[in-house]
Amino acid sequence: MKTVLSRESIHLVERDGTVHVVAEEYFYKTESYYTILSHEIHGIPVAPGSSAVLDAYIVPLCLERAGSAGIPVADCTISHSCAQYPAVLYGLNYFASSSEYSVVRDSARGKETVRHITNNGKYPLCYQRLAEGENIEGHVAIFGKSCPEDDDIRGYARSLYEVFGIPLVTMVYVRGEDGARLSSLAPTRYSSLSNAEKTLLRAYITHQEFL
Amino acid sequence: MSRLGIFVDRKTLSSAEQLNALIRCRDAAESMDHSAEFIFPGDIKKIPQMDALFIRARTDPMNVTYVASRTASSSGIPVIDDPSSIQICSDKINMYCHLKKHGVAIPPTEFLSKKEMSPSAIRDLFERMGSPLVLKEPSTSFSLRVEKVRDASEFQRVARRFIRMSDWIVVQGFVESRYDWRIGVLDGEMIYACMYTIPSDTFKIQDSVNGHVVYCGVESIPPGDVPGEVIRLGIDAANAIGDGLYGVDIKNSNGDACVIEVNDNPSLEGGEDSLYPQVYEKIISYLLER
Numbered sequence: 001m002k003t004v005l006s007r008e009s010i011h012l013v014e015r016d017g018t019v020h021v022v023a024e025e026y027f028y029k030t031e032s033y034y035t036i037l038s039h040e041i042h043g044i045p046v047a048p049g050s051s052a053v054l055d056a057y058i059v060p061l062c063l064e065r066a067g068s069a070g071i072p073v074a075d076c077t078i079s080h081s082c083a084q085y086p087a088v089l090y091g092l093n094y095f096a097s098s099s100e101y102s103v104v105r106d107s108a109r110g111k112e113t114v115r116h117i118t119n120n121g122k123y124p125l126c127y128q129r130l131a132e133g134e135n136i137e138g139h140v141a142i143f144g145k146s147c148p149e150d151d152d153i154r155g156y157a158r159s160l161y162e163v164f165g166i167p168l169v170t171m172v173y174v175r176g177e178d179g180a181r182l183s184s185l186a187p188t189r190y191s192s193l194s195n196a197e198k199t200l201l202r203a204y205i206t207h208q209e210f211l
Numbered sequence: 212m213s214r215l216g217i218f219v220d221r222k223t224l225s226s227a228e229q230l231n232a233l234i235r236c237r238d239a240a241e242s243m244d245h246s247a248e249f250i251f252p253g254d255i256k257k258i259p260q261m262d263a264l265f266i267r268a269r270t271d272p273m274n275v276t277y278v279a280s281r282t283a284s285s286s287g288i289p290v291i292d293d294p295s296s297i298q299i300c301s302d303k304i305n306m307y308c309h310l311k312k313h314g315v316a317i318p319p320t321e322f323l324s325k326k327e328m329s330p331s332a333i334r335d336l337f338e339r340m341g342s343p344l345v346l347k348e349p350s351t352s353f354s355l356r357v358e359k360v361r362d363a364s365e366f367q368r369v370a371r372r373f374i375r376m377s378d379w380i381v382v383q384g385f386v387e388s389r390y391d392w393r394i395g396v397l398d399g400e401m402i403y404a405c406m407y408t409i410p411s412d413t414f415k416i417q418d419s420v421n422g423h424v425v426y427c428g429v430e431s432i433p434p435g436d437v438p439g440e441v442i443r444l445g446i447d448a449a450n451a452i453g454d455g456l457y458g459v460d461i462k463n464s465n466g467d468a469c470v471i472e473v474n475d476n477p478s479l480e481g482g483e484d485s486l487y488p489q490v491y492e493k494i495i496s497y498l499l500e501r
Contacts, residue, residue, distance in 0.1 A: 029377040
């Protein structure tokens with residue numbers, strides 16, 4: 001029977017003595033976060049860890065850890081304003097999500113976006129400068145496997161899985177002339193997966209990934 | 212001479228009490244021949260140049276204080292509050308799990324998840340735990356999202372509100388008392404004690420009553436006047452979390468002391484430590500001289 005990847009469903013996959021929690025997202029205080037926490041409290045090996053998912057979804061920490069693992073990362077500045085455009089902007093507060101970023105090309109629009117992201121200057125933001133012509137692209141990684149044609153992205157997916165242990169994640173990159181730099185890690189809706197990705201994820205969930 | 216970074220944000224600097232407390236901290240560092248400088252969110256890259264970091268802004272894993280704490284920790288710099296303490300104390304589910312695991316006395320406490328919430332589950336909770344119950348949204352601070360409920364309809368109304376912010380909520384038996392003990396613990400030792408007197412028209416240390424915010428009274432208490440079991444419980448509760456700085460809230464109204472919560476980043480601006488003039492020296496010594 002086909003594994004149902006219904007919205008918000010959580011799948012527990014035991015491999016090599018560790019329980020892998022497969023979920024669309026791992027935000028703080030969500031069902032998946034508390035599933036991880038419950039395992040940790042009871043001393044059951046679990047992946048990803050609760051502190052790893054916090055790091056993964058907080059952009060400056062994500063980039064710090066990814067950069068330490070040798071993955072090219074975007075320069076990231078924490079501030080209450082954005083000094084240079086074009087840039088990609090992320091909120092850094094209780095209500096922010098790494099899946100909600102803004103690409104801003106000019107200062108006129110930037111001002112309004114910054115006001116929104118910082119809640120009128122109440123919270124800081126983090127921004128990543130973009131060079132002219134650079135764009136944002138996303139790639140899904142499933143247990144460290146990603147299917148783009150770019151060898152680098154496939155390698156980064158493996159490394160990010162080693163760092164954070166997140167079974168299902170969207171890697172957001174800044175694509176420039178020199179290649180791709182990690183911008184953030186974001187949650188992934190099952191409904192956004194391609195058929196090939198769904199097949200791969202189902203294979204992992206049912207322990208048939210070797211097929 | 213070592214460099215102490217004191218991480219602050221705009222909110223920390225918005226009250227005279229907070230400013231006075233920060234100045235006392237800086238003065239204490241300087242009297243110990245260390246330098247102290249304030250670090251704002253935009254200066255986070257300076258943290259690796261410090262010898263220690265003391266966070267004096269509202270901590271939460273979802274805000275910039277956690278980035279500051281992780282930055283210090285990954286640079287090998289002693290930090291109060293450390294990332295693990297922030298992660299545990301900012302989330303009451305996590306905090307109560309740690310207290311339960313270490314056998315620390317707390318009121319009857321259960322967790323209810325969004326997917327489990329149903330009329331029969333609520334009925335069962337009242338039958339098992341009695342009435343009234345106290346519901347807590349896990350990341351609440353200053354009792355903001357803590358409500359007392361007496362029946363199923365009140366429970367549902369409050370729980371629905373809290374469930375929008377967290378997939379799990381805390382359900383706790385109500386413990387009557389007119390005051391809370393606050394035991395300040397650093398590295399497993401009590402460094403101050405005070406009493407928070409709960410305003411007469413509420414059961415919380417801070418509440419909005421008829422549109423007015425009412426605050427608890429704060430009275431610093433000398434160590435000899437604090438019951439021994441309260442001190443021991445405070446230290447046990449802090450040790451269940453880590454070896455940093457914590458403010459442990461304890462109710463002891465009928466002799467059965469129990470921990471209401473363990474706070475990282477405890478307030479020191481309300482007179483909590485007025486009978487303990489060495490508090491900042493002890494914190495600075497812990498951070499810079501161990």
